[in-house]
Amino acid sequence: MVKVKDMAPRGFKLLDKPLSKDLLELNKLIIEEYAEEAMGFIRGVYASYNQHVMPVAFSGGADSTAVLSLAVEALGSDRVIAVYSDTGLEFSETRRYVEEVSNRLGVELVVLESGVDVLGEIRKRGLMSVDNRWCTSLLKLNPMRMYYESRSLKVYLDGARDYESTLRAITPRIGENPSVPGVLRALPVKSWPRIVIQLYLLSRGIPLNPLYDKGYTRIGFPRGNLL
Incomplete structure (x- = not known):
C-alpha cells in the first residue's frame, strides 16, 4: 500500500523567494478560489454552532497561520481567538x-500551559518521536480540551491537511478529535497543497515562522522535527 506521506515529502519546504512571487502572480485567481471556499466553510461552521468566538489551534506553523488569517478574513478579528499550547520546550522564535x-x-x-513535569514524563515514557507521540495529547491537546470546555466552546479550527499523512487524508472535514473529546474540529485547509498555503500567506503579506529559514520542516514541540 502506498501511503500519502510517501508520495509527498514530510513537513514544509520553502519556495524559492524570487520564484514564489512569479508563482503568485500566475496563480492569483486559483489562490483566491481556495481562500474564498475556505472562508465560506468557516462562516458556515461559525453559523452552525452558534458560539461567540471561533478558536483556532495555532502552533506557529504555516498551516495554522493560514487558518488563523482565513478566520479573521471570514469572521473579523473580534470573533477569532488564537489558542497556542506552550509545552515549555518550544523554541523562543515560535513564541515570538x-x-x-x-x-x-x-x-x-x-x-x-500543561503544568506537566516534562522531564519526569520522559523518564517514564521515553523520548518523544514520530512513533512515540505521547507528548501531543498530554502537553498540547489536553490543555486545549480543558480550555474549550471551560469556555463552553463546541468547535475549533485546525490546520491539518490531507497531504500530511494517511490518517489526516481520511479524517472528515468536521469531526471529533479523539484526543479532544466533546469538541468538534473543523479543517478549512484540509485539501490545500503546501504550495497554496505558502502562496496564500505571501498574498496576504504574512511572513513564515523564521525557523523554516533555518531548515526546519515542521514547527512545534519538541524542539526539532520529531512531531
Missing part, C-alpha cells in the same frame, strides 16, 4: 512569532 502574527491580525492570543 505567534505573538507577532496575533498582533498583526488583531486577535486575542490565549497561551495554554
